[in-house]
Amino acid sequence: MADGKSSKQLLKYLPYISVLCFLLTWELIVDLNVVPNSLLATPIQVVKLFFYKLTNIQPDGSILIVHIITSLKEALIGYSLALLIGIPLGLAMGWFTLAEGFARPIFELIRPIPPVAWIPLTIFWFGIGITGKAFIIFLSGMVPAVINSMVGVRMTNPTYIRMARTYGAKDWEIFKNICIPSALPMVFGGLQVALAASWTTLVAAELIAADTGLGFLITMGRRLLMPDMILLGMVLIGLTGVIIGIIVDKIEKRLVAGVRR
């Protein structure tokens, strides 16, 4: 029994030990010059640079918060556009033959193109500013939003629909009162997928052409041969992604409370 207890204790602390060991190894292989400092920065250097960049615009031209806000703004505009257009379109495509028949082929034509492949075209069309970025994010967020909304409506329990029809409900009433509520959990499932897709694409777009933003920070780090700046950019991208994910998850839980599970 004591053995079982100690193994449980071990399991509880093992994750922390593991992360600590990881950070320590990382710090040590650079400090002991196993990997030269020009190729990899230590965690401490990254943290130092973080505090330095909070107030200093050198060497890349903007303080950290500007980069973060730029990226967030681009992501937010594109993402909300994708939801505003994608969700209603997907819901309609799930229910109305006309909408499905008309939008489906074009959608299927665009769907297999990876969002990243749109980057050169958007840069050519809109330049490197916020319009182009928002457009790419819109495209990458739209596909999962449409698919999930459509599938959500399609998965409505047919019994409900037949019942409503028996009681004389119109097509539009069924759509509004039965299909949409029953599709909501699926729609919100799409939000997370769309978010992950958007965030990845944004980073790619900023890497290729931008003058501010977190992806740009990484590119500058490479150009200036500053591995600490590259790592800082990567960590911030990961962190921001996680935080937005948590926020979307919270909103989702609030809105569909009681529908799911």
Add this chain to the structure above:
Amino acid sequence: MSSTKEGLIGLSDSKKTFSFKGLFKNNYFLYALSLICFFLFWELVAVTFGKFLPRPIEVIDRVVYMFGHTLAGKTLLMHLWASLRRVFIGFAIATAIGIPLGLFMGFNKYVHAVVKPIFDLFKPMPPIAWISLAILWFGIGETSKIFIIVIGAVVPVVINSFNGIRLVDPDLYHVVKMLGGNHRDEIIQVSFPASLPAIFAGLQISLSMAWTTVLAAELVGAREGMGFIIIQGMNLSRVDQIIGGMFVIAITAWMISAVMTYLERWICPWKMQLKK
């Protein structure tokens, strides 16, 4: 799907005689109409804003031209092969690392406790964000591209292998035990077959992830590959080349997923029964 849909939407009362309204309820007619409208619209926009959008026919011309003529010393097929080769190498490495790692995480809770937090640390970073570091480490050549493909492709493989093992129905283990099987039987007869569909789904995601990642990597810096073709099109202001490249990319992506679906049916046919 179509039969349930008919019940859903109530098309069963569709008219037998031809009527204009009935035509608008026919999916295939709508599909054709939609595509015609799409290309007409494209043509119209292209004629109006000639510089920013080529006509569809010009795009096709350019693609055909690229098949026969070299661009940066390579024809279109050779560029496509350059991209695909990177994807296959990266995917093979990711599979070789990811499946065993995921399985060990599923079988052994200590391995899980050690690997999972580090894995969670890396997971939220998009694979594309690694690109600068990869270029700094390995230069602009093949190694850096394959490196980030591995990073992008390994995540779904590990997650799905791990979940595949973890979500095996415990009753199946009980059955093996009751029939007198030992631990090895459990693993070989139950764990592997039962988790194979999940693992395979992970491979599917990972392959399409690899395709996206290779494009991104080639966009940032490459001398061959499909990403190179479209970025070259941007630099030369040849929109027909960009769009033509995008279509080739899309067709490839579609073919990759079609092949994987076919393979899935062939390798783990019992998945279909599970779905029902």
